[in-house]
Amino acid sequence: MDEELITEWFDRYADDIYRFLAYYTSSPDVEDMVQDVFIKAINNFDKFKGNSSPKTWLISIARNLAIDEARKRKRQDWRKLIDTYQTENEESPEDVYQVTESKAQLHEAIHELKPNYRDVIILRGIEELTNAEAADILNWTENKVRVTFYRALKALKTQVGRVNYE
């Protein structure tokens, strides 16, 4: 793989990969993993088929890395991730606190979901990828993405309710 091509991909998609890994691992400290994604892409470039976009291919590599990483270490403190969100639109410190707390609860609930649901919520709900893009990354049909996203939203709503009451 040419260094020009991989650096072009890096410039274009590094931040997308960074954000995906941050949601997936619940930690903002994922720069090293982003680099690993591109190293893996160089090593496995012969497996890249032009019929999927480089972005979805790189995200699928990132997802596999994140799964391996999650096996190795316990989950990070997701509140650290929540602190990285911009909150300049809120008027008072109380508002900021409330919004941060509610995001933290939602984030915790997402990570309580089973892996399939978590994947589809991050890709479709947060990253706002299309059904086709999510299907490409997860190696599912678009219909399965649609159905699982519907079920995942339902499960997440129940989970958020449960977290709120605990």
Added chain:
Amino acid sequence: MSKHDDQFLDELKELKMNKSISPEKKDEMRLNIAKFAKKKKAQRKRKQQFIWASTAAAVVLFGVIVMSIMNQQTETVDDPNPTPADEQPVQGEDPENDPVEDPENNSEEQPEFNVEVEGPFDETIMLEGMEEPTQVMEFLITPHQISYQMDQFLGNYDINENKITHTTDTGFATVIVEVINDTQLEEFAEGLEGDQTPVDPNKNPFEGIQSHQSGEQVTGYYAYQVNDDVLYVQYEYGIEGGDGVGPRLELFIESISKME
């Protein structure tokens, strides 16, 4: 989707953060990645050169061996009184070139069939038009990396060789999931009975065939091509009281996927 669902989706979208990698860190990473790509390219070039060189060496060696065999044969024909040693086959003199291969060394070992089971997880199925909460177990067949969900209704399972047999408590319904290694679906399907139709491509990502027979006992099968292997699913249940099996079978079929 309801208004409440839309609000919930908006809440999810708000989790999208604006943070990105710092420019300094990005420069450092870009440099590392470019260096690695360059190194990899050089390695690949060296590897290709090595392959060319070894191929050329093998061709020359082969030529030398063929020439020496031809010379030996010519000498044997010319010799009117061959000694017992001359009667030995040429191949016997050079065991390295003996074309008879040890079948044990030649056979490719299949990775061991193993199943990881997780759960139970909550799921919802449609029973007679009504949503019905249920629980499922998640099965992952390694090393094929084929995963699927099975309703707790078929909660008993037995793993034997390349086969997982799921049954209800009473044995009223059975689903057998089997992986047939290194087999092409077309070839496999020829050995199966019943009218075969292509599977619905919207159910799961795999191409395959299915067959369904209704009688007092409902029987059928699905066979999918999963990479180089065939995933073969057989089911059987009694028509009486079997209303709940269909949707659960549907859930199972839709859940079949390949983990990367």
